[in-house]
Amino acid sequence: MEIFSELLQEMEAYGRKNNIPIINEKGMPVLLETVRGKRPHRVLEIGTAIGYSTLLIAQEAAADVEIDTLELSEERAAIAQAYIERSPYRGKITIHVGDAGENILKLQGKYDFVFIDAAKGQYPDYFRKVYPLLTDDAMVLADNVLFRGYVMGNVECPRRFKTIVKRLREYIDMVTNNQEFSTTIREDGDGLAVSQRVRLSGE
Ligand code: SAH
Ligand code: MG
Secondary structure (H helix, E strand, O other): OHHHHHHHHHHHHHHHHOOOOOOOOOOHHHHHHHHHHHOOOEEEEEOOOOOHHHHHHHHHOOOOOEEEEEEOOHHHHHHHHHHHHOOOOOOOEEEEEOOHHHHHHHOOOOEEEEEEOOOHHHHHHHHHHHHHHEEEEEEEEEEOOOHHHOOOOOOOOOHHHHHHHHHHHHHHHHHHHOOOEEEEEEOOOOOEEEEEEOOOOOO
């Protein structure tokens, strides 16, 4: 595991140097804690970047975990693949390159843990598309839902972020008003929405 923590440190340094928005040190404990509490067997990650969160999830998930992870950028997916090959979790992780909104629709089977961390303006769309793929006890974790403090409270948001903020508010409303899920908004880092499925539709 010593070698693995060195790999993670190398990835953190690469992310910093190249401005890749990998989960930050304040959001990371929430990710680790939720995955550890859940010990999922089948994980869907939307937004791989260089595979940093993917490997953190792999580390905390069940020993038999299989992870599908979606990334738009071919370049980032190739970097992620190379890091994953150097980790103890190679063979458990499949990267699907292309638009997540399209690729979600091609996935088969059910997932007990979903990590949403790609295009923030698409979170409501991702949730709608992922919903039919959730197990009865699935957990959905969404990163960056409080986006720099613009989503809740009264910090005036620059024009260019208006749509993102609107969609993130829509996402939060969508999961909090959905009676099938028990949702907690964590203010750590850039804000994370933890939604645990507690009942099925019609129950
Ligand atoms: N989960 C990673 C960080 C992901 S950053 C971590 O914490 O380590 C968000 C990623 O989503 C970026 O790499 C970006 O290329 C990707 N992304 C943006 N739009 C996307 C889309 N439409 N489909 C798939 N991936 C997308
Ligand atoms: Mg993020």
